[in-house]
Amino acid sequence: MGKAKTNKGRIGAPASPYDRPAGGKETAGPQQHLQIQYLEAFIKVGNRYSPRSRPGTGNISIRILEKARKLIAVEIDPRMAAEVTKRVQGKPEQRKLEVLLGDVIKMETLPEFDVLVSNTPYQISSPLVFKILQMPKPPRCCVLMFQREFALRLTAKPGDSLYCRLSVNSQFWAKITHILKVGKKNFSPPPLVESAVVRIEPKVGSDRPNVSFEEWDGMLRICFNRRNKTLRASWYTKEVLNMVERNYRIWCSLNNVAIDDSPVEEGEDDEVMDMDQQENVEPSPGEEPLDEEGWGGIMDVDDAGNDTTPSFFGNSNAPVPKTQSKRHKTRVALLVREKIRKVLEDDTKLADQRSGKLDETDFLKLLFAFNSENIHFS
Structure with a gap:
């Protein structure tokens, strides 16, 4: 009669790294x-x-x-x-x-x-x-x-x-x-x-930094949404420009600041280029692309149920056919775009820098410059 099979090395094995072995003398493994x-x-x-x-x-x-x-x-x-x-x-x-x-x-x-x-x-x-x-x-x-x-x-x-x-x-x-x-x-x-x-x-x-967490994190979301691209590429997308314009309009409304909402004359404004086509920066060798959260590991640290990312950051990688916008550009939109240009190019000179290379001092300068232009992110 053959011997019964045993699971060597598994008898009394704990179900978690903190469980004690079942039966026998306890060992300090x-x-x-x-x-x-x-x-x-x-x-x-x-x-x-x-x-x-x-x-x-x-x-x-x-x-x-x-x-x-x-x-x-x-x-x-x-x-x-x-x-x-x-x-x-x-x-x-x-x-x-x-x-x-x-x-x-x-x-x-x-x-x-x-x-x-x-x-x-x-x-x-x-x-x-x-x-x-x-x-x-x-x-x-x-x-x-x-x-x-x-x-x-x-x-x-x-x-x-x-x-x-x-x-x-x-x-x-x-x-x-x-x-x-x-x-x-x-x-x-x-x-x-x-x-x-x-x-x-x-x-x-x-x-503790004397900065609003929501304000700070809101700005970082935009900066790191395109971690391997320049700040110019991250901030001049139509989605971000529209979001910043909405925030600026809210700030003006709360502070009783009049805005010029008149349409821009044809030819007065140059069309905003799609920065995805203007600049296509690949990750460095050995560096895997990161999502908005900056996480590319096995575990999903921000599943769909807990994700608080603005909907426009959840873009698919599939190409989307471009359609002509029916929305007329306004002077307030031009003003907001100029404010962003001023912050990135004149005030901080970070337009051609990548978020992955900047430290907290750089981001503080960026937030201060945006707030000075009455642009907020919370």
Whole structure:
């Protein structure tokens, strides 16, 4: 009689990198070392409050409760919320745990807290970071696990292939520190990508930029929509010109500024050239094209449900037949185009620069120049 087949090396394998082996003596393998390092990273930054995006079955949450004064766990799955609640029932940790049921990204307000720690679901990485950065009173520290490529984008510098809108925003509003790399073997079954744990410390008080986040990010969206093209190409598209004109009209209306809306005489204005035809800049060798969010990884960090990108940025790559515009050009449209030209060419001299090469000082100059021309983005 043949021997029964066994799944060698898989008996008692944990379902996640934080689960203990089922049965037998517990060993401190790479998964347990990862858990210890991850928790030590949290313990070093503070222990007052700590909401987490997904407590799951509570393996990390239980360890955090040993050190924290209070833990606010945000869980989208009712079954997981019930599981973590059951694990502390009747124990001293029960009074320190508060579970909020819902999607952390869709919550309009969160309770006040000091520290955020999360083994973040990769599909909400970008929305979570942007939600943290634009909070009026952000946590003083966040310890988060991301896909490694996403983590590298957080710390990328101007000129790097991974430098994007996410890089500018995260470094402008916070201090980003890489804590440790998490290899595929730390998970069972191994995922397709490497991971990394990072510390995000939002700037507060006098260190926090005296700039509207919506205004700043709105301008960066336009700049990085065409990351590998010049700013001239990004700002002189018909879609962007129309959007800036609408914003300028709103500003004039709110400030009781009269505008000249009379049509332009034929021949007085030159047709705006399609900058896609005027300039076709290919990515550098080894550099993959990025979407508006500046993300080209395996995980989709801005899925359709969470995307807040203006609709005109969602263009298809398929060629669209050009039709003659029936809209008459107005003098206010010419004025707006001249304001953009002045900002890019005269005031900042950045018209022929690419967003991927600019630093936060350059973008600050750009925003100040646009605001000086009464052009806003929020």
